[in-house]
Amino acid sequence: MAKNTVRQDEKLNEIVKRDIIKRLYSYLKPYKFEVFQVLVLMGVVIGVNLLNPYFFRLGIDEYIANKDIKGLFLLGGLVILINIVSMICSRWRIKKMARITNNILVTIRHQLYEHIQKLSFEFFDNRPNGKIIARIIGDVNSLNNLFTSSVTNLIPDLVTLIAVVVIMISMNLKLALVSLVTLPFLLVFMFLVEVTCRKRWQLFRKKNSNMKGYIYENFSGIRVVQSFAAQDKTSRGFSEILAELNAAFIKAAKASDLFWPLVEISWGVGSVIVFWYGVKLLNTGEISVGLLVAFISYISMFWRPIMNLSNFYNNLITNMAAAERIFEIMDIKPDIEDKKCAKTMPKIKGNVVFRHVNFSYDDNEIVLKDINFSVKAGETIALVGPTGAGKTTIVNLIARFYDVDSGEVLIDGYNVSDVRLETLRSQMGIMLQDTFLFSGTIKENIRYGKLDATDEEIIKAAKAAYAHDFIMKLPNGYDTDINERGTRLSVGQRQLIAFARALLADPRILILDEATSSIDTHTERLVQKGIERLLKGRTSFVIAHRLSTIQNADRIFVIDDGRIKEMGNHDELMRMKGIYYNLFMSQFKFLDNKKAV
Numbered sequence: 239m240a241k242n243t244v245r246q247d248e249k250l251n252e253i254v255k256r257d258i259i260k261r262l263y264s265y266l267k268p269y270k271f272e273v274f275q276v277l278v279l280m281g282v283v284i285g286v287n288l289l290n291p292y293f294f295r296l297g298i299d300e301y302i303a304n305k306d307i308k309g310l311f312l313l314g315g316l317v318i319l320i321n322i323v324s325m326i327c328s329r330w331r332i333k334k335m336a337r338i339t340n341n342i343l344v345t346i347r348h349q350l351y352e353h354i355q356k357l358s359f360e361f362f363d364n365r366p367n368g369k370i371i372a373r374i375i376g377d378v379n380s381l382n383n384l385f386t387s388s389v390t391n392l393i394p395d396l397v398t399l400i401a402v403v404v405i406m407i408s409m410n411l412k413l414a415l416v417s418l419v420t421l422p423f424l425l426v427f428m429f430l431v432e433v434t435c436r437k438r439w440q441l442f443r444k445k446n447s448n449m450k451g452y453i454y455e456n457f458s459g460i461r462v463v464q465s466f467a468a469q470d471k472t473s474r475g476f477s478e479i480l481a482e483l484n485a486a487f488i489k490a491a492k493a494s495d496l497f498w499p500l501v502e503i504s505w506g507v508g509s510v511i512v513f514w515y516g517v518k519l520l521n522t523g524e525i526s527v528g529l530l531v532a533f534i535s536y537i538s539m540f541w542r543p544i545m546n547l548s549n550f551y552n553n554l555i556t557n558m559a560a561a562e563r564i565f566e567i568m569d570i571k572p573d574i575e576d577k578k579c580a581k582t583m584p585k586i587k588g589n590v591v592f593r594h595v596n597f598s599y600d601d602n603e604i605v606l607k608d609i610n611f612s613v614k615a616g617e618t619i620a621l622v623g624p625t626g627a628g629k630t631t632i633v634n635l636i637a638r639f640y641d642v643d644s645g646e647v648l649i650d651g652y653n654v655s656d657v658r659l660e661t662l663r664s665q666m667g668i669m670l671q672d673t674f675l676f677s678g679t680i681k682e683n684i685r686y687g688k689l690d691a692t693d694e695e696i697i698k699a700a701k702a703a704y705a706h707d708f709i710m711k712l713p714n715g716y717d718t719d720i721n722e723r724g725t726r727l728s729v730g731q732r733q734l735i736a737f738a739r740a741l742l743a744d745p746r747i748l749i750l751d752e753a754t755s756s757i758d759t760h761t762e763r764l765v766q767k768g769i770e771r772l773l774k775g776r777t778s779f780v781i782a783h784r785l786s787t788i789q790n791a792d793r794i795f796v797i798d799d800g801r802i803k804e805m806g807n808h809d810e811l812m813r814m815k816g817i818y819y820n821l822f823m824s825q826f827k828f829l830d831n832k833k834a835v
């Protein structure tokens with residue numbers, strides 16, 4: 239998959255328009271009964287609207303012509319009454335439809351969220367998070383109008399149109415045919431405009447997505463932006479994106495705006511023709527004055543639904559781009575999925591084997607080359623090597639965040655691609671350098687390791703991870719709220735909470751990317767003790783940066799250029815006087831030994 243950045247327009251896989259519409263309307267299926275109720279209510283409103291001109295005709299031709307004032311008043315009373323009923327039905331319909339639409343949007347948003355959660359790292363590697371948020375929020379919101387206008391405009395307007403045409407034909411065939419004269423021109427025009435419109439709205443959505451991606455990225459990295467005083471630069475970037483967005487909107491709106499004039503022109507020209515022809519028929523005595531008045535009312539009732547339908551069509555095209563973007567993501571199959579015959583991973587003991595593993599993120603560059611190793615349950619492995627050597631990639635394969643190109647990754651003899659992901663990952667603890675904490679209380683964050691843990695278990699884990707003391711000093715102890723990413727806590731404190739979380743989960747295999755950031759000596763000692771506690775009794779792979787971790791590891795794998803170049807414990811590797819020796823002499827030797835002890 240091609241990588242996309244915040245400034246680049248996303249590439250969309252073309253989905254056939256008919257399929258998008260079919261899929262969109264499939265969301266209305268569970269609300270069949272409610273939609274039926276809305277249609278009945280609409281039916282009442284349409285019925286009353288259709289009857290009104292008929293009552294005019296009756297009033298003029300029957301009651302006024304015959305000077306029947308009492309009859310006229312009775313008719314007036316009836317008209318007022320049915321119009322009040324129509325108003326009540328109309329309000330009721332709006333409420334009902336709003337509820338249906340809202341529920342559908344919740345369903346789509348939920349489906350999208352659940353689906354995206356299942357997608358593999360590759361999906362997230364290749365697009366900015368802000369653009370994903372744009373699809374879940376912005377694009378789904380855009381569908382709001384579409385559903386409402388589909389039920390409340392499309393069906394009733396079609397029904398009205400058909401009914402009005404039938405009534406007009408039954409009143410006078412010639413006048414009816416004359417009224418339809420301008421319609422074919424309108425249809426041809428709409429068809430021509432649609433193609434341009436759809437493309438332009440697609441571009442607008444992409445630009446909109448770029449804007450959201452840019453905002454998300456820059457606010458996520460606001461500390462970097464501010465520390466480099468780069469606000470002006472990012473503001474300029476934002477202005478450029480806004481200008482592109484604005485230009486895309488204007489282009490799309492211009493195309494959309496073409497719909498209106500032609501409908502209005504067709505309406506105007508059509509009405510003039512009917513007036514002219516109607517007066518002619520009146521003069522020949524073929525029709526009565528009441529019939530012409532009623533017919534003229536029906537003419538506007540004929541053009542109004544056409545206006546609404548063209549508006550709906552315009553709306554459909556405008557929002558089709560949003561629907562397309564939603565379905566495109568929904569159609570992405572997770573790269574990492576359970577096989578049909580995937581087995582449940584039994585309780586892991588912790589033996590990990592790599593057999594001739596080759597791997598590349600994209601086809602351009604092989605990142606891991608023929609990796610072979612066998613790790614026994616309970617061993618601690620320190621992965622060391624220069625930056626970009628492939629250490630993180632190795633641990634990513636153990637948890638099957640990516641699939642190997644060739645070779646096998648085995649845990650207790652089970653190939654990780656043959657077992658159910660959930661049963662594999664739930665028995666693993668993965669701690670990345672950048673400790674991620676969620677907004678909520680400290681207790682909730684630790685509980686993330688085991689969702690059904692009791693408060694006692696949480697405190698026990700925090701004590702074991704040496705986090706309890708500092709937590710108790712916080713204003714509300716375990717109930718202290720921490721904001722997103724835990725920025726109110728120090729780096730070391732965040733790590734200790736993450737250790738408590740991992741200890742609570744008690745994984746059989748632990749993957750730890752040691753943080754490199756320097757922390758105060760006291761917290762550093764706690765972190766080191768926390769790590770020792772964490773590694774004890776489980777298979778651990780540590781991308782090690784601390785001298786103590788490296789020296790205490792059962793084995794050290796020296797990774798260089800995608801291969802394991804050396805393997806052994808600290809003393810053995812030092813004696814070899816190879817890469818590790820050089821690495822140690824140039825880097826680790828100078829690590830703060832005070833912290834390591």
Ligand SMILES: Nc1ncnc2c1ncn2[C@@H]1O[C@H](COP(=O)(O)OP(=O)(O)OP(=O)(O)O)[C@@H](O)[C@H]1O
Binds near residue numbers: 599605624628631632
């Ligand atoms: N998601 C990705 N997509 C494409 N290439 C990647 C991706 N992640 C890493 N790489 C590339 O794979 C190679 C190995 O990266 P990896 O992160 O495994 O190295 P590392 O040894 O962990 O480095 P560091 O110590 O700097 O974290 C690098 O060349 C890197 O550019």
